[in-house]
Amino acid sequence: MEILGVLGPTSILLCFLGVFIGMIFGTIPGMTATMAIAIFLPITYSLEMIDSIGLLIGLYVGGISGGLVPATLLNIPGTPSSLCTTFDGYPMTQNGEGEKALKVGITASIIGGFFSLLILYFCAPFLASVAIDFSAVDKFLIIIFALTIIASISQGSLLGGMFSGLLGIFISLMGIFPDNNELRLVPGFWEEELYYGFTLLPVLIGLFAIGQMLKEAEEGMKPAAHQDIDLKKGKKSGFSFGIFRKQGVNLVRSSVLGTFVGMLPGVGGSAASITAYSQAKNFSKQPEKFGKGEPEGLISSESANNGLIGGALIPLLSLGIPGDSTTAILIGAFLLQGIEVGPLFITSNPDLWNGIIYALIVANIVMFILMFFSIKYFAKIVYIPKYIIFPIIVVMCVVGSYAINNGVMFDVWTLLLFGLAGYIFMKIGIQIPPFLIGFILGAQCEKYFIDSLKGSNGELTVFFTDGPMAVFLWVLILLALGYSLFGNKKNKKNINQEAA
Template identity: 80%
Template sequence: MPIFEILTPMSVLLCFLGVFIGIVMGAIPGMTATMAIAIFLPLTYAMDMIDSIGLLIGLYVGGISGGLVPAVLLNIPGTPSSLCTTFDGYPMTQKGEGEKALKVGITASIIGGFFSLTILYFFAPALASVAIDFSSVEKFLIIVFALTVIASISKGSLLGGIFSGLLGMFISLIGTFTDNNEMRLVPPGLEDQLVYGFSLLPVLIGLFAIGQILQESEEGMKAASHQKIDLQKDKKSKFSFKLFKNQKMNVFRSSIIGTFVGMLPGVGGSAASITAYSQTKNFSKSPEKLGTGEPEGLVSSESANNGLIGGALIPLLSLGIPGDSTTAILIGAFLLQGIEIGPLFITSNQDLWSGIVFALIVANISMFILMFFSIKYFAKIVFIPKYVIFPIIVVACVVGSYAINNGVMFDVWTLLIFGLLGYIFPKIGIQIPSFLIGFILGTQAEKYFVDSLKGSGGDLTIFFTNGPIAIVLWILIIGSVTYAIIDNRKTKKAA
């Protein structure tokens, strides 16, 4: 189906605008792609679904890609996925090869982005076609598996990760139990406000926008030093696409790792970047040079963290399970439009599925054009003072939360409550991505659990005897838990 039969000129423009804004926000230390989408999500309420997806996909791609700018120039990861970009990007800047480092990262980003898009295009429909035949038992076990994956990636804090996910599930159950319409877990006096529980969108915006602003404010919001950075002191060391001739396997391997890690619920971009970088070091002919300003390390990190974009969308669009906190927020966009995400999504919404794929193509091309040819200007973004930006963001969050359900003041209080929790949680060991995924999956887990028991007459053995798919899922669950326990012990010993 031709691209312009799905994407309108307005959706292409919004996608381009989203990429631009995403790059700007990703380039400002402390601002992330997740925050960008959370802030702009309320605006999509009045948009056509294709237009809103164009804007949000643009913000996603631009936000992830923009994080390399401060990573290379200031040694500060603009986004968590840019962590390993600092290892070789900043040393290259110190050598006078800042422009070369940025262009290497941008090129690796578009390669990783298109690789993951290809995997998404072919794999998501195949996975969805299998998942269509899943009963409520298999759907419940998939959610259990997603929660065990959260535990397996909770480095050094296995119990913390599990507790965070269960806490999110517990809070998601506040409200009315659909089977008998009885209220549960609701504080006295808030029955009217919490009849349907906490609204997802104010919770998302509070955790990732207000919470992040409070954390950044605690560290201080002094204006960034307007130091001058010569992006190309070394005039002999210019960027050339020929550099990638010797990086084919590195790009391919790192893109695969990024896509695969993106498919695992709750893992996040930093894990993709770290895993790819460590594998590059294992396979490198000169591993001792990595970390001293080698393009090889930069290629690995950036191709992996852009590879996770398509990977994270696979479980979201085929199973209804978010791959990371950013795709969790995208669920809110579909809910605003009354669209249910799950195994039937792709077959029931062919135009929207095509729109997502085309939006990713437009977003990746826009990202490359904007950053590659205007990188000298985007490099100046890192010096915008936070005290100018943060008040604007707070106002946008409050207005958006109030308007999202046609003027409900309790949604503003929800925003502020969860914004405060987003600030407190990291201090007491509660992991926000794990909490959020538990919050999103909690009501679904309850529904499928109850439906399974109804179908079996209350027999719990149905979860173990419902056919080969259930057995495979139990093997995955046991394997994930075992890995989590072993990895947690190794981490504690290393510490």
């Protein structure tokens, strides 16, 4: 089989392990797929690239899927993408249909995952082949578009989202200026340590692991009150695949929406879930049942949030732009191995591209088998006390950050610094995903901006007259800005109405 020739036993085993660990992270409220990947990223430094991809893809799929469990049993979204799962999943549990709800969600998840995988397989190479001919101006405008999308879907505050992204860009520019090798934006006492800027990995781990744990510690880490939840009560509460007999349109529509939203840089899983759920309700023959334990709503949410996995990988692998905070961390894995994602990635690394596709296949199958046939026992993970798990995670974070550059203590201080920064960011409204993507894309944005000016002898008009692609990208940027302004105005209006 070709899949065994590409992945190998070690890769498949690591993928299996990644799914299992990712499911645990997704199942425990407050711990997400993003945190799981950030914590285990240092381990990939010592692995072959194909093996590390198996582990990380497994963590990604398992983490997103695991969010179904607390959303259904405790009415707490395990991940942002499982927000709408609570609307019908938890009422089903209250009605004694907990096991049925979980199995419906698991089945919808694998369908959405495979649908997005097909879109990834056919769309990413096409986009990459088109992007090969992009000029420096086009690449600069693509990055601006990505940052604009982040701001337009910012949570709560448009200005806050834009500021977060710009702050990330500012921090990314610390270090030497490539054209003259002069230091900039660096305090005098850190000149030697920050010659090449902050190392990406400790920044990632600090923001998404240490910062989140500090927040959880402040709120209290008492274990969830154990409830004797009756997952199955009565004959009608049993699961049957016949539930999906009339859900074909809902599944396809929700998977398409999840994949499409995943393709938009910085949008995130909650937007995919909400969009699919609202459309399912709009087209349903019985919309009044939504929110009261309707499997149709659960199917739309779970197929959409697993559909975003393949969608988020499309801009990452074809354009080098992270689709969400989780795929932003995946960039760190490629950088650790000396591989640059972008238009040339697929043609330059065919084995790795096939490995990603096969890892997604394996991860989805493993996720379905593990969760579907052992969900009664797996559901108990929601009650693991955080005060047992968090100290272990802190040790893993410190060791991983210290070892990534063969024992650089400043990387540990970077971890703690950005962990504290992540905690403060949550307090003052700076949004971490826009900050992170700004941090990752900042240096590239500057590079393509300077290259564009060099090619035009310093003429700024080149950004508007470079060609039809530049015009098209400006249209997208303006549409994104218009959408963000309209959405921000609408949200303020809704808030004022609720206050009144």
